[in-house]
Amino acid sequence: MRVRHLTGLALALTLLPGLAACGGGSGPESEEPAGEATSADIVPTQEEAAPASNVPSDTFVQVTIGEPETLDPAWTYETSGAAVESNLYDTPLYFNREKADDYVPQLAESWTLSDDQKTITLTMRKGVTFHAGGTLEPSDVAYSLHRAMLQDRVDGPMTLFLNPLLGTSTIEGYAFAKADISTDVPEGAEAPTLEQVPADVIQQVCEDVKATVVADNDAGTVTITLKQPTPWFPQLLSQPWSAVLDKEWMIEQKDWDDDCATWPQWHNPEPQESVLFDKANGTGPYKLGEWKKGQEITLEANADYWRTEPIWEGGPSGPAKLTHIVIQKVDEWGTRFAKLTAGEADTIVVPRANIDQMASLVHTEYDGGDEGAPATEVNPGGSVNLFKGYPTVAADAAMFHFAINPESEFIGSGQLDGNGIPVDFFTDIDVRKGFAHCFNWETFIQDALKGEGVQTRGPIIQGLQGYSDTSPIYEYDPVKCEASLAKAWGGKLPETGFTMTLAYNQGNDTRKTAAEILADELAAINEKYKIEVQELEWATFLEARRAQKFPISIAGWLADYYDASNWVEPFMSSAGAYARAQSFPADMQAKFDEKIAAGLAETDPAKRDAIYAELQQMAIDEAIDIFLAQSTGRFYVSRQTTGWYNNPLAPGLWYYAMSKP
């Protein structure tokens, strides 16, 4: 899961708490992917009425709220940075416009997948030059991926590559395993470090990494060998994590020298330690202008961009049409809005809470993710167009914890005496089902999400394997809720009642609203069903969550790649980011894990579909979470701008496809 800098969670970090009352948990806000124009045939008719944009037609101004942590593509695991990188660097493949699981070759001229689905061969393009002048060679591709995997910063994105290529989730773990160093250290003891790993193992680890991606400069190819079939691997080769760097330039800049003995020096750097922290030398359609920290990032079109043929039919080619890009960081909503109304911005981040304020500015509303979608002219005097209702790859859930930390301050007395809950409160399935029936999705989607979402039917979202819009779900039903809770804990729950605290981190509106809806509904059923909703500082929230003190935690997931496996993993696997903390009973967990492994091993699409449908069903049967909603997207852009389209996996705007004719 990448961190979306538009989420409340990220806001807690990047902004002042409280100033950032925008946005939802993981609900995407206005900023959405970009692309290219089909025919823009819905031409606004009343040209003269629209306020003129003051932004020149060769410039695009985007006013946003996040700021990249770094511009090193191997380090970046959040959307603000990835969005910028996707314009600076090219990747071997690229998404076929709006499709997340179909690809066009980009820096590769062509590519093939072997019959056993374990070998990908890229034939690289010739004559492509980097911004700083170097020439692209297949060895640059290999170097870039090797470096990324060996850099593998703590909790970074590289696990997505290490798993399919080496069968490990971290490169350190791989090295420790090879050197027979136990990572299972008792509390308080020093964790092992790479310094304890013998030099020959260090060498071997690197050589193993190098064996997975092999370049042949003479043949002009790069061969990638997977441990097991990974249908989504081409998606990873289309995202900025696979950005192609100039090996010679990198070595000149004192980054990793491609030597297998030295890589630990460049392993897990702090963001600013990377050469690529605020420098870039890619082959992309844009060069990095300047990153004025805390204020703005500027990009300048690469006049020598290599592409001469359209990327797809009717797609962009040649140098970028928008020659200056300005990405400003403005935390204050009022300022962003004023910039848009004054014509100083082409697009701004609009928190859900402020949608109504935008209404009078909208000229044409598109019911979908590009200009081909059904359009309605709303207000001839409007200055922006609105795209809405397209699906995103983000969803939220409220997760029950089966074994809460007894020291938790969120479970009151810790007893079933009305003043608290026992630590195993949620092991009773009637409690879980009751809570699920008490969640009012309609209120949540209409009010908190402003109608921009659909109820999720389990961990797997719309459009992926195993999803069916007829599968059973819980519906808001106070009667069933009451009945279910009446059965729970031997029938004494209505008598004794319970008290617990649900916490959310400051600024995270989705978490807050979901918790409050649940609290309201339960209170309406029985005054003794008491849920207090408490706001916590991000630091406190993080600590409490890590100590497994929350009875229920509400979180959102943003897909890394477009496949059901990326959804069952976090929500159901024993290694999953969320499920791990929920402490499911061993037999239930074993059942889940077994099915998840089966799904990963299966290559036949129909069979995969069936396996994931089963997992979806299991999650509902066991009521492990209250599955909240999958958000739909919304994007405002100045009327002059054309060519935008939504690709669910694109981290931000791809300016290359856009223009202001």
Place this chain on the structure above:
Amino acid sequence: MTNYIIRRLLLLPVILFGVTLLIFAMISFLSAEQRAALYVADVPKKPGALEKIIEQYGLNDPVHEQYGRWIKSMADGNLGFSKTGKQPVAQVIRDRIPATAELALWSIVPILVVGIQLGILSALRHNQWSDHVLRVASIVGTSAPTFMVGLLLLMFFAAYAGWLPTGDRLTHEMQRVVDAPGWRSPTGLLTVDGLVNGRVDVVWDALKHLVLPVATLSFVSWAVMLRITRSSMLEVLRQEYVQTARAKGLAERAVIQKHARPNAMLPVVTVGGFQLISLLNGAVVTETVFNWPGIGRSFVQAASNLDIITVLGLVLFSSTLLIVGNLAVDVLYAWLDPRVRLN
């Protein structure tokens, strides 16, 4: 007096050392996990990730060790790297000073012109209706929260009427002019640099952006200045030499300009000096409301994210400013009024 100044200056490093100790004492309330929150943007996905980060940044070490590390890097002239500013702390300060300085310097204009002139006016019209109105206005002025004033100004002049911009130091096109190579920037103050470069349009644009933040920042101060000037002026007007001058038949205008006003300015200078120093407090709020890229906003961002390295750097800077500023006001006061002996 020289002794006094030397003594204060010698104490400066001691006080600053105390301030950094105070900050470290404050963060020792927090657990290592809480301090790690600065370095993770989301709930860690991999088991052990948070522990790794704690280890990487030495957050679990005893506070005095962490303090020692910081002092040591300070001794090397390194203020550290600002996680929230995404650049070295020293660079954050260098980048942000001009914006705050420009805001504060321009705020002197309304404080002096409006505050002092109205104060004199109020005193000269003592107990007339204009005096009453001004007094009440000044009391109301000091009773309204700064951020509310900023919000109301923004609401009326920017959002509703659209006369003035809502934030930033320049519009985009002008920003591009300023960023272009060849732009000379001797001061970093856009209104000054604009003149140096002969670009009146930049000056004009910068001024438009300054109006609302300056009005907000000086809102409280001009009211204070009005009150001080008024009472000081009233007192002077009752003094014998003024009465004498009047008796000698000097024109009222001359009496005020030659005799009353200069003497009434004594307390005004002192209070004005303190007001200027304390503009730093107001700047924190004003810069946040108007998206002004100054020191105050960096500080709020650092503090609210528990970015203690940045907080330390910025506080060291502003504390030095505050102490030296206070000393300067003391000295100025003693120089203006020889009766005062500093000890």
Place this chain on the structure above:
Amino acid sequence: MTAGATDPAATPSVAAAAARAELIDEVQSIESPRSARRIARRLLHNPASLLGTVLLVGFAAIAVAAPLLAPCPDDARSGRRCRDSVYLVPKYGFSKEPRPPSAEHRFGTTTDQYDIYYGVVWGTRTAFIVGIVITSLALVIGLTVGSISAYYGGWIDEILMRIVEVFQAFPFLLAAITLATILRSLPQVQGVLPAMLALVAFGWTGYARLIRADILSVKQREYVWAARSVGASDFRIITRHVLPNAIFPVLVLASLNIGTIVLSFAALSFFGLGVPDGYADWGQMIASARQRVPSLVNDWYIVVFPGLAITLFSLSWNLIGDAFRDILDPRLAR
């Protein structure tokens, strides 16, 4: 006024800073509660301070009558929060658009559907509590440190005064923001406490210096020498002889400071550090209007009602303070 005697930059508000610097010498001329009674009488004859007093009494009445003026609704959903604590403002739904004043919501609702009327009424109590508690705690610390410093003198005085200087060298709002953020991260300190403690922690230094200066002058008086000569203990001398005579000006100053303390607290609320979300607090309500700046002309009620409340509250204290200054300085009497 002697320069350097007080340090306005270290006082809780820019507004109060200069005013207080000016006040101090004047207040120091008051020596006994008897003259205080005379002053009180004159305060009521001055129209400005009369208005201030009337306003203050009005606010006190609202604070006392809050349960009658704004009762917690019976409804299971909207009344859920205020049944737990009366300071948690009832919330009417989850929409993000504020609702204008109506029969149901006299002052409208905020962007989070908190009832503004309820918040303004109960916020009065918060304002009094915040102002009085912060001021008293700061006073107690200031008095203790100041009297120890002044009475013992020597190296104790030297050290304590350096500590005071360290606290004052930390610009007030920056210090309060930092400490409030840290305290809010502690599970043991929640609710309004973090912001209050932060303001106390950096708000006592002015009082310490003031009481120290006062004691130094009182200490030289005859009755103190007399007490010492009959062998009275240090503690007894401080508490029975020195403090009662030195404390009055400080108390007056402190009480007049309540209005500005409330403004400082509101500033912390503005940064999201004041009170928990949805707590009855004027500052937080005004701050919530920031998301609505572009349409604030339509949503005026979010700023105007709580803004009026806080401005009038602070105004009432300032009016009394202003009149007080005039009374103390007979030369300026009308």
